[in-house]
Structure formats: structure tokens, C-alpha cells
Amino acid sequence: MENKTAKYLKYAIGEIILVVIGILIALQINNWHQGELRLKQEKILLTQLRLELLDIYGDVFSDLASLNESEKSHFKVLDYLKSDLPFNDSMCLDFYLLKLDQYIYPNKAVYDKIKEIGLDIISKDSIRINVQKLYENVFPRISKSNSYTRDISEYLDPYYVEHFTTNTNYNLKLKLHGIKDSLSEQKYNLPDSDFPTTFEVDGKTITYTIGFKPIDFENLKKDNRYLMLLNEVDGNRAYKIDRYKMAKNLIRKVVTTIDSIQNRS
Secondary structure: OHHHHHHHHHHHHHHHHHHHHHHHHHHHHHHHHHHHHHHHHHHHHHHHHHHHHHHHHHHHHHHHHHHHHHHHHHHHHHHHHHOOOOOOOOHHHHHHHOOOOOOEOOOOHHHHHHHHHOHHHOOOHHHHHHHHHHHHHHHHHOEOOOOOOOOHHHHHHHHHHHHEEEOOOOOOOEEEOOEEEEEOOEEEEEOOEEEOEEEEEOOEEEEEOOOEEEOOHHHHHHOHHHHHHHHHHHHHHHHHHHHHHHHHHHHHHHHHHHHHHHHHO
16 A cells, blocks of 8 residues: 555656646746747847937938037137128128027937837847937937027027128028038938029029128127127037037947847847
């Protein structure tokens, strides 16, 4: 009787062990399968994120180029005013450029999807950290709804309405110089823009130019209010240029890292 009981216990224990081993193997297979699915999901998301960032980079690149030109014109105007020189028509372009402001409107569809799944779906720390910094810290500071800097164009509007007139000299030739850049296989190109320019509207030829001309340039040179306004907007622009440069560098890092990972797989 005891031998039968012992044999039964050995048999039962053996069955239990086999069942446990089977369960552990099944769990391991399931975990492996889930891991494979997660890796595939990560790969797809990184590919989509890369395309999203390449698209945003185009806006960052063009906006930064514009802000840099505005900064150059800003200091050119200041130097011109301090030099007490007579007005030169070419300054119409600089008075126009220093008033420009830029904002990005980034598409966040892929990033929002990643956040919904969980940022830890991105296994590489450097990508995850830089992407989160871009979307949560840098982009908000160069978007229209940000509260970090005032809108330069809107800030200068009241003064310009009172002390400037639009340039209507269509014989005055003005040029905005283009610039090129590239990231991965993507090429970005801002061509030269010449003014005046013409275009067709409802069969009519329209001539358009840019620029602002001071109503009284001699008084403008002595107007402390204008100098104070320029000082204010310079600080705002410098802050924004710094954030745009940060965005540009971080996007390049993320896209380059994703490229290196995908080239190895």
C-alpha cells in the first residue's frame, strides 16, 4: 500500500513539474513574442517620428534663417541711426526685416501617439530624452501660443503705424538672399527673393514690394522711444534664436541616431 502511495505521489509530482515547466515555457514564448511585437512597434514609430521631425526641421530651418536676417537688419539700423547719416532707400528693407517675427506650428501626431503608448516604447535613452525635450520644452517656446516672448511684429505695430509708411517705390530693387541646408536625405532650399515681384490675380498683373520708410527720418534718429523698443525686441529675438538653434540641433541628433539604428538593422 505504501509503495503504491509513493509511486502515485512521484507520478503526481512529476505531472505537476511538467505542467509548471510547460507554463514557464509558454510564458517565455509569450514574452518573447510580446517583445518582438514591441520591437516592431518601436521600429514603425521611430520611422514615423523621423518623418515628422524632418518635416518640422524645414520650418525650423526657414524660421531661423529669417530671424538671423532680422537680427542683422536690427543692428544695421541701430548703427545707421547712431552714425547720423542721411536716409538711404535701401534701409526700407532693414526696417521691414527687423519687424518680422517667426513661430512654428509643429505637427505632433506621432509624438502624441508615442506618449499614449508610453515613452518607454523608445528603448534608446538618448532618443527618448531628446524627443521629450523637443516636444515638451523647446517647441512650446517657439510656438505662437507661448508666453515666454512677446510677438515682435505686434509689439512694434503701434509705433510703425504712427511713424512709418509702406514702401511704394517700385523702382527700388530689393533682395532677400536664399539659404540651403540638408538633413539625412532631405534637402531644404530657400531661394533668393527679388522685389518688386509680380503675380496674376483673376487675370490681372499685381506688382508687390516690401519695406517700410520712416515718415521723418531725422526725428526717428533722435526718438528715444524707438531705441527703447528696439532694445526690447532684441532681447526677445535673441531668446527665440537660441531656442530655434536648440531645436535644430536636437532634431539633427534624433534623426541621425534613428538613421544609424535603422542602417544597422
